Amino acid sequence: MEYLDNIGKRAKKAAAELALIGKSEKNNALNTAAKALITNKDFILTENDKDIALAKEKGVKESLIDRLRLTNDRIKAMADGLSDIAALDDPVGEVISMKERPNGLIIGQKRVPLGVIGIIYESRPNVTADAFGLCFKTSNAVILRGGSDAINSNKAICSVLCDALKSVNVTPDAVILIEDTSRETATELMRLNKYVDVLIPRGGAGLISTVVNNSTIPVIETGTGNCHIFVDETADLQMAADIIENAKTQRTGVCNALESLVVHEKATHMLPAIAKRLYAKGVEIRGCEKTCKVLPDALPATDEDWGTEYLDLILSCKVVSDIDEAIEHINCYNTGHSEAIITNSYENSQRFLNEIDAAAVYVNASTRFTDGFEFGFGAEIGISTQKLHARGPMGLKALTTTKNIIYGNGQIRK
């Protein structure tokens, strides 16, 4: 498709230019873009109103319209995001290691940009500015394909960013929005491996599996989190109740929220107190047979419940006979995101850390901490649930690769 081929070429050319831009020039551009978002907020809000009006016309439900809506505060948050990124350490250019080989060759690994990053996302228009900021800081060009619902908002934000880049003599092709929001174009983008080095889908499970199944570009899978907490025999009841309430109810629609409780059969006496805290927050509990015996108000869980990421005020609960069964159950149903144990047993804490296969494994803490800011990365482009390249919250380093640089003085291979 000529339209996308042309976008790919422009992005690749921009990436080559961005790879040579100095750190202070990049930070200046980010700060300029941040100011431009504020200066042009009325324009952005007017364009956003068009998206909101169209969504209302189509009868989109209020919770989705809220995700789409921009306000003065939300635009300020986008601008602050860009300034915050400008203030972060820039990982590009760092030489991670350098060694002399016996033949005198000096071989080093230098951190360099990935090149061109493609991002496919759903309705939140703030992703447009956030993704640009993180990609630009790491000298990558980014091709954005947002949802059709937010197209006017995305176009407005993107044009403000591009104008800001032009004003400081940086190529505006550093961020290119695909304005054609058809499915065909999205599918075509997934096969643009001639130009795009990495594709990052941000959105629900459906979007992610479409990208994984169709992309010929290397993908970083993000997102789905069927997160468990295991209450061990030796758990402290107060700590367990605090952590479980926090992980389940502090925010329900996020990937690091608790979805399933696993309880040692010698800890079931703690369940009523834990359930009381959850019921007070409006949580529905779906339990196995043993759970239902202890919690008369729990609904019976079906097999499907164990594999479900509710993203809602619902929690499944399974009683297990020991830590072996807990680990087996969690490794069977977890999506490789965040898993926690509440215990006072040294041995079980170590076994859980070693044997659970997930991006983040916790002892005695809420799963809600799996997040680039909480991990100290300053920002994040998403949470990887795959094992290749990056795992868990992805900060700036996840948007770089390395290049082997080799200094010789005439070496030939024997």
Place this chain on the structure above:
Amino acid sequence: MEYLDNIGKRAKKAAAELALIGKSEKNNALNTAAKALITNKDFILTENDKDIALAKEKGVKESLIDRLRLTNDRIKAMADGLSDIAALDDPVGEVISMKERPNGLIIGQKRVPLGVIGIIYESRPNVTADAFGLCFKTSNAVILRGGSDAINSNKAICSVLCDALKSVNVTPDAVILIEDTSRETATELMRLNKYVDVLIPRGGAGLISTVVNNSTIPVIETGTGNCHIFVDETADLQMAADIIENAKTQRTGVCNALESLVVHEKATHMLPAIAKRLYAKGVEIRGCEKTCKVLPDALPATDEDWGTEYLDLILSCKVVSDIDEAIEHINCYNTGHSEAIITNSYENSQRFLNEIDAAAVYVNASTRFTDGFEFGFGAEIGISTQKLHARGPMGLKALTTTKNIIYGNGQIRK
């Protein structure tokens, strides 16, 4: 497909067991497997004879039969390979970093196995033992799908390895050979992302592009190398001739061999002396118009030549007006493998290192050094030409991922 689903399940179960095996236990198993290859060499040679006979019957050409053939020496080399891997440092379990956050959470990144690795390869049966060794050392289970030509050899090697593992009480499912060598099964394997964490194709450009286009499993692309050497204006003629002869002729069928020469127009006076060395080794030169003026024996190159990885005694040659044109030409046609400049200009050496987009970029050395052994990794599973996860020669670390381990004492998110 039930056949593959069953293999996937066995491999995943084996991976969970391997993740918990101690380092000395792994090394003992590798050394036992090395000895078993020697002890059972007659069996392996007999089975290999069957493949050779079938290949001859089918009229396979001698160079391919040679790749298929095992000898006492080649079996010894496989066994030595396993003992060498046993002697390497084991990266699994290393905690790369660990920090305390302001809220008291202690967050570390620990190096862990990838899990299940799939390897699709062509006719060389030694890959069976090599791939097993590297994957096993890093506590990964491996599913092997070799070529149909080598099926009897691969089955023999695999059964020897499995018996050796059993003899030291390690699960033989650490290495599973797919005995059904149909295309359908290979395609099915590429979509087994429920069980397989990473897929590594090893073979020609056709195999690699089939895997990239069909796999839903994250792929590490390896192999193709359209490698260039740029002879700058200030190059030392003797050094240039030595390096070019070495890179082009030391071994021609390998991915880090030189395929295309790029010459500064003020360095064309060096071309006759360089060509003389190459002609003496039987190299055919295909040049641009300016090349042909200086080298009357050169054949005219077509546009197709610039993008061709010959893997043969053929070299394309292009004269450029300056380093800008050289960088542009190389970045247009290179496959992201290995690129070199011969120069005495500090500025141009730095520009080449910074601006050329490839896994390995050399100043004044042969491209032939792009190799896990030459880089000091002790072994390699392949050379990545992609940017995600690993770039350039992949040693043991490339077969690992990290897991975030978090020690808390009741932290909840505010």
